[in-house]
Amino acid sequence: MARLNVNGKAVEVDAEPDTPLLWVIREQLGLTGTKYGCGVAQCGACTVHIDGAPVRTCIRPLSSVKPEQKIVTIEGLSPNANHPVQAAWLELDxxxxxxxxxGQMMAAAALLKNTPKPTDAQIVSAMSNICRCGTYNRIKAAIKLAAKKSA
Amino acid sequence: MTLDISRRHFVVGAAAAGGLSLGFHAPLDAQAAAATNPEINAWVVIQPDETVVVRIGRVEMGQGTLTGLAQLVAEELEADWSKVTTEYPTPGQNVARGRVWGDFQTAGSRGIRGSQDYMRKGGAAARIMLTQAAADAWGVPAAECTVAKGVITHTPSKRTTTFGKVAVAAAKLTPPAPAGIALKDPKTWTIAGKSQKRLDNKPKMNGAQIYSMDVKRPGMLNASIRMCPVFSGKLKSFDAAKVMGMPGVKKVVQVDDRSVAVVADTWWRAQKAVLALPVEWDLGPNAALNSAQIAETFKAGLTADQAFVGNKQGDAKAALAGAAKTIEAVYSFPYQHHVTMEPMNATALWTADKCEVWTSTQNAEAALATTATAAGLPVAKCEVYRHHLGGGFGRRSSRHDFVEQAVKIAKQMPGVPIKLIWSREEDMTHGSYHPSTQCKLTGGLDAQGNLTALHMRISGASILADLNPQALQGGADAATFQGLNPGGEEGVFGYGVPNLLVEHAMRNPAVPVGFWRGVNNNQNAIYLECFMDELAHTAGVDPLEFRRRLLGSKPKHLAVLNAVADKGGWGKPAPAGRFRGLSQHMGYGSYVAACAEVSVSAEGEVTVHKITAATDCGNVVNPGQVAFQIEGSFAYGLSALLHGEVVIKDGRSQATNFHNYPVIRMGEMPEVESIIMPSGGFWGGVGEPTIFVAAPAVLNAIYAATGKRVRSVPLANVDLKKA
Structure with missing residues (x-):
């Protein structure tokens, strides 16, 4: 049994040490907001925070995460989906x-934590997540809105 | 995504026979689990708390149709928009009720345009019945009552009541005949025609939205699959004993003649085991197939004697022979993958007398038919539960291989729900690929530079020949000519060319092909619009002016072109280092045009700075969502232009994941300015059409920037370095 801290709760999981954190989160913990998109850290749909940093969990083995490290998934980003990023995402639809x-929102939230007023170049650099629907311009606008509202 | 392919597969008993019947002729039994009030009709349920539930036959995959259809029903119903919610009826219910919700297929940009009439009438009929129920209760003529925002008012006495209060009585009334129902003039709309927020986005904010990937069923096991990597190859053997001892593994099953799956307690354990499973494949006759061979096959078709004719005016060949000047060019377009963000998946539960499936599908009726066949059960004993899609783009419209497999696995483990998830690698190598084609164009100009003759010979793969050969007409695939037709909603060739010949030499390599956002319009628009640019430059005429001269009899085509030229700054100086290109096209009932602004560095790196887009889709239900679709379709189309190519080698897709099948990311996304210019009087699609014009506008701008004419996609393969 491995011990983890997920969304502020200590949990025990039954999974092999090489199991990607993504599948531990989705299958052992049942938190399905974190998505499988590629399994090779290309698309970013599996992004969560570990100690505040954005991590692509589809290639992050369970054995590499310590029990005291704080894992936050989209379900734990805010109590009522009211993180500035979530609010901006909803406002701009x-x-x-x-x-x-x-994954986009988790990447954006991590960006804004360290860079409260990101430039376009900083946004593009931090937001390498793939969206096939093509919401990129809206994501950029929402990050700017969240930055503005958090100021 | 254009013809009704999957429905043709779906001929199940009497269900499809009667055509579309409007909801209000069906028995008024409440079908929806969530409903506590009886339905007013098939489309509308009003709850005691005034919640208005609108039933949606089409499916939401990001394109906004769910919200748009709810707006149209709410508009005619005179509902309070803030009280409106939606639900999906199941395909089993649709079959059982004589297809009361019409066509479930969500493809061909038909979500709104293909269902607006019967859904608006459904909303209007419910309003009439609710009003009548209120009038009956008051003992007054219904004509003395008005309705607004879910409140019914008897005008003379100023008495009021609400939908929720009269819903039960209304449900008992005889529905009005659909033919007599008058619909509102779109000019008077207050809910539709406005940029309402999407109804489906709130659960997407905190991970609460359940895609079929996220389905959990009691006692569920998970399956991962491996299919023969070579197209049409077979499974020869596998050694289950080697993996049965791995953690969590429950069973190794042969799924069909090409695939094997491992079933385990978790998907990750199933995936590890299936990758470790020793498998032998019978690679079959296509083991040596490669892209170069396919290109040669297509090339031969460009000059073959036999070809299907899609459009013919005058005598193009004779006119070309007599033209003052002729030019010729050959273009090509590769196979491409959809890469929906959510890989293919389905959950199935099979017992001897019932089979249930939970899946993301663009056509739940086709999925139901697939389920019944795979389950070996009648349709009436099967059901498919719909989920919002994590992307569709055509991949989930006509090829339900993932559903068939899930059911076939579940059938080998009766009573156990099985969730089958394709790994991204299986998904990428077993696509329903965008067809690859080539096109040879020959154009003839007279001494004054007027286009007198045009011959387009397309050669390449046919979607219908692969997915539904019964839909071929005399062997020809009508969908091949999208955007080049003499008439019809699929796409009208806009230019007035006195001598025109458009042909298709069908060549079908063993690569599975399917509908892909925009379908054949995508490459047809590149072929035609880039060649028009070539002709303009040859004639020494400005590309806008050259097109204008030929669009005199097509005012809608011309209007969108003029709009982007005007807004995009055509004819005015561009910012330093930037160059512009134009294109226009018509398809899926809508008229679209684009003006792209690009720069090309000395190293040959292309930057698409901005695209100005115009669309005339007749009536607009939600301008905000239309603008989103324009941006989204540009992202999809530019991704295809910049990166999209599935190379075939050793009979298989060389693309396996995003590292070797790159797609557009934020850094490559241009600014998009949308001009939405509905001219009224018709209903065009919006999910796809603007994709057509993105690539040709950019390619024409690249020519303006470099003098190099790019005639093959993707740009990643093209060297634009300054000589």
Whole structure:
């Protein structure tokens, strides 16, 4: 049994040490807001925070995460989906199909934590997540809106 | 995504026979689990708390149709928009009720235009019945009552009541005949025609939205699959004993003649085991197939004697022979993958007398038919539960291989729900690929530079020949000519060319092909619009002016072109280093045009700075969502232009994941300015059409920037470095 801290709760999971954190989160913990898109850290749909940093969990083995490290998934980003990023995403109606958007919002929230007023170049650099519906311009606008509202 | 392919497969008993019957002729039994009040009609349920539930036959995959259709029903119903919610009836219910919700297929940009009439009438009929129920209760003529925002008012006495209060009585009334129902003039709309927020986005904010990938069923096991990597190859053997001892593994099953799956307690354990499973394949006759061979096959078709004719005016060949000047060019377009963000998946539960499936599908009726066949059960004993899609783009419209497999696995484990998820690698190598084609164009100009003759010979793969050969007409695939037709909603060739010949030499390599956002309009628009640019430059005429001269009899085509030229700054100086290109096209009932602004560095790196887009889709239900679709379709089309190519080698797709099948990311996304210019009087699609014009506008701008004419996609393969 491995011990983890997920969304502020200590949990025990039964999974092999090489199991990607993504599948531990989705299958052992039942938190399905974190998505499988590629399994090779290309698309970013599986992004969560570990100690505040954005991590692509589809290639992150369970054994590499320590029990005291704080894992936050989209379900734990805010109590009522009211994180400035979530609020901005809703206000600008960003998602189309929405499948990639948990990962997009987690990446955006991590960006804004360290860079409260990101430039366009900083946004592009931090937001390498893939969206096949093509919501990129809305995502950029929502990040700027969230930055403005958090100021 | 253009013809009704999957429905043709779906001929199940009497269900499809009667054509579309409007909801209000069906028995008024409440079908929806969520409903506590009886339905007013098939489209509308009003709850005691005034919640208005609108039933949606089409499916939401990001394109906004769910919200748009709800707006149209709410508009005619005179509902309070803030009280409107939606639900999906199942395909089993649709079959059982004589297809009361019409066509479930969500493809061909038909979500709104193909269902607006019967859904608006459904909303209007419910309003009439609710009003009548209120009038009956008051003992007054219904004509003395008005309705607004879910409140019915008897004008003379100023008495009021609400939908929720009269819903039960209304449900008992005889529905009005659909033919007599008058619909509102779109000019008077207050809910439709406005940029309402999407109804489906709130659960997407915190991971609460359940895609079929996220389905959980009691006692569920998970399956991962491996299919023969070579197209049409077969499974020869596998050694289950080697993986049965791996953690969580429950069973190794042969799924069909090409695939094997491992069933385990979790998907990750199933996936590890299926990758470790020793498998032998019978690679079959296509083991040596490659892209170069396919290109040669297509090339031969460009000059073959036999070809299907899609459009013919005058005598193009004779006119070309007599033209003052002729030019010729050959273009090509590769196979491409959809890469929906959510890989293919389905959950199935099979017992001897019932089979249930939970899946993301663009055509739940086709999925139901697939389920019944795979389950070996009658349709009446099967059901498919719909989920919003994590992307569709055509992949989930006509090829339900993932559903068939899930059911076939579940059938080998009766009573156990099985969730089958394709790994991204299986998804990428077993696509329903965008067809690859080539096109040879020959154009003839007279001494004054007027286009007198045009011959387009397309050669390449046919979607219908692969997915539904019964839909071929005398062997020809009508969908091949999208955007080049003499008439019809699929796409009208806009230019007035006195001598025109458009042909298709069908060549079908063993690569499975399917509908892909925009379908054949995508490459047809590149072929025609880039060649028009070539002709303009040859004639020494400005590309806008050259097109204008030929669009005199097509005012809608011309209007969108003029709009983007005007807004895009055509004819005015561009910012330093930037160059512009134009294109226009018509398809899926809508008229679209684009003006792209690009720069090309000395190293040959292309930057698409901005695209100005115009669309005339007749009536607009939600301008905000239309603008989103324009941006989204540009992202999809530019991704195809910049990167999209599935190379075939050793009989298989060389693309396996995003690292070797790159797609557009934020850094490559241009600014998009949308001009939505509905001219009224018709209903065109919006999910696809603007994709057509993105690539040709950019390619024409690249020519303006470099003098190099790019005639093959993707740009990643093209060297634009300054000599």
């Amino acid at each position: 960003v998602p189309q199909c929405g499948y990639c958007q948990s």
